[in-house]
Amino acid sequence: MKLVRYGQPGQERPGLVDADGTIRDLSAVVPDIAGAALSKARLAEIAKMDPKTLPVVPAGTRLGPCVGNVRNFVAVGLNFADHAAETGAEIPKEPILFNKAPSCIVGPNDDVVLPRGSKKTDWEVELAVVIGERASYVPEHDALSVVAGYCICNDVSEREYQIERGGQWMKGKGCPTFGPLGPWLxxxxxxxxxQNLGMWLDVNGERMQTGSTKTMIFDVVKLVSYISHFMVLEPxxxxTTGTPPGVGxxxxxxxxxxxxxxxSLGIDGLGVQKQTVVAYHG
Known part of the structure; x- marks a missing residue:
């Protein structure tokens, strides 16, 4: 299934995309694409429904982030061998983890706002994993069983804040609008x-990033298991799992x-995002 959230910011409603690409309203079925609705059992119930019995959402309705009420937004740094090479970094021996602020999450086509005084805001197309079951110390052979699905993330990054201001990477990763998710889960x-999904990103129609999840240093199985040894993952x-080469x-x-x-950015089978960059006003 392709699950979506649609409507004005902060007022998104749940939906699904039918075989014809039409968005159908799921409000009578689940309160949101979030939390318990992402469990295997609940997703199986939704999958049994006939989408044609659900109300149609008007074409052109804004898409919000495809998952709501995100409590933990965990990111993985330098997780593509070819991206590590372009930055001159050593291949990590263990996954590099940092947090993105849940408050940075926006819809897939919402504007990206440059932070006040920013001069080094960068792009990163990434595969994001959405957790569906509570997971703690999950072994690798069970790791995919706790995954509800996947979506696109643009891990927007302010490099001066991230690299030149001391401390942790999160300084350059959690500014408002720095976490577009979707269009679909x-x-x-x-x-x-x-581990075999093509990835791309364009700026003003010029191809910047071309890659594949096959060049991940640590795959999805490893990452889910590894992270669950340091924190409890909740539905x-x-x-978000790292980016291929071609960043600014x-x-x-x-x-x-x-x-x-x-x-503009996309991943095979997961759709396309498109954001306009705007200056900070405030």
Whole structure:
């Protein structure tokens, strides 16, 4: 299934995408695409429904982030061998983890706002994993059993804040609008091989990133299991798993986003996002 959340920011309602690409309202079935609704049992109940019995959502309705009420937004750094190479970094011996603020999550086509005074805001197309079952110390052979599905994340990053301001990476990762998720949450049963998905990102129509989840250093199985040894993963938690090469930081000279830029990105089977970059006003 492809699950969505639609409507105005903060007022999103649950929906699903039918075989014709029409969004159907799920409000009478689940309160939100969040928490307990992401369990295997609940998803199985939704999958048995005939989408044509559900109300149609008007075309052009805004899509919100595809998962709601995210409590933990965990990110993995330098997790693609070819991206590590472009930045001159050593291959990590264990996953590098950091937090993105849940408050940075926005819809897949919402504007990306440059932080006040930002000069080095960058793009990163990433595969995000959405947790469906509570997980603590989950072994690798069971790791995929706690995954509800997958979506696209643009791990927007302010490199000066991240690298030059001391402390942890989260400084450059959690600014408002720095976590577009969606357009859909694609349930795990529809993704045949999560480690063989093509990924791309364009800025103003120019291809910047081309990659594949096959070059991940630590795969989804490893990451879910590993992270669950350091924290309890709850239904609705999001893990964004790293980016392939082609980020602005790795260019010579580096290139960063400016107001008016349009960023488009996609992953095989998971849809496409499109954001306009705007200046901070406040």
């Amino acid at each position: 694609v349930t795990a049963d529809e993704v045949a091989d999560v 609705g938690d999001v893990i 930081l790795g260019m010579k000279p580096p290139r960063f986003l400016k107001a008016g830029d349009v960023v």
